[in-house]
Amino acid sequence: MSVAVDPHRAGFVGIVGRPNAGKSTLLNALIGEKIAITARQPQTTRTSIQGVLTTPEAQIVFVDTPGMHASDTLFNKRMMDNIRAALGGRDVVLFVADGVKPVTDDDAHAVSALRNAKAVLVVNKIDRVEDKRLLLPLIERYIALFPFLEAVPVSARTGDGLDELTRVIQKYLPEGPPLFPDDYLTDQPMRFLASEIIRERILHATREEVPHAAAVVIERWEETPRVTKIEATIHVERHGQKTILIGARGEMLKKIGSEARVQIERMLGAKVFLGLRVKVTPNWREDPAFLNAIDWHTMVGSEHTNR
DSSP: OOOOOOOOEEEEEEEEESTTSSHHHHHHHHHTSOOSOOOSSSOOOOSOEEEEEEOSSEEEEEEEOOOOOOOOSHHHHHHHHHHHHHHTTOSEEEEEEETTSOOOHHHHHHHHTTTTOOEEEEEEOGGGOSOGGGHHHHHHHHHHHSOOSOEEEOOTTTOTTHHHHHHHHHHHSOBOOOSSOTTEEEOOOHHHHHHHHHHHHHHHHSOTTSGGGOEEEEEEEEEOSSOEEEEEEEEESSHHHHHHHHOGGGHHHHHHHHHHHHHHHHHHTSOEEEEEEEEEOTTGGGOHHHHHHTOGGGOSOOOOEEO
């Protein structure tokens, strides 16, 4: 007697939600590798990040997005374009909600953007909810706003609920063969990942006024048998921000560079020389040519990253 085998499934899953809901942390936890930077500041993610989870039963292609927010600059408008792209043509959409905070009008507005998407509600940060009975009314409030397929409470930080979330996602994916090789992890070029690691260390190290005014451009990438030489420019909008980034006697920039170098070496599995400089580029967030230059799609070295 033959045993029925569930068909293999594969598809694209968009991850959306309000700023600071933990979308990038969730992506990293689901993939099991760090491919999206995280920080305490909202709107850390600036572009869509593709990460691939391959299991014996399914291949899930995740697309992370910036947090849903008001489009007040050309830069923010481009981030919102990434969100709309992530919603279009996805087999499943994960709407990530902060399980610690009550539902606000901004949350309701973000939910309304789902329109006709096949969406799963992911209530994140449950490790910070002392009374778990509070999760049910929160879930009911979101379900009153949109007909979610299911609701899954998780903690991206501790891993609680992630196995159940993976099972739920797989259930709603279409049947089909894998879309990428088994070792495919992300479509981000190494140059982009390195620039994001540098930006993450800026986010962690500097004051609130600097992070979103900083953009990192890799100017030089030279691989030799002994060392990978990387030179990067950190662009800020004002001289005061440059002063903060450099710090007294250059200590802040040294700290950022040292921490970033360690993480880049871990990513590359090779010794790295990292040189950083800071340049004032006024109003770069409104400059189309500059925004095109820092778009990872235009970067050299777009080969996929393996596990």
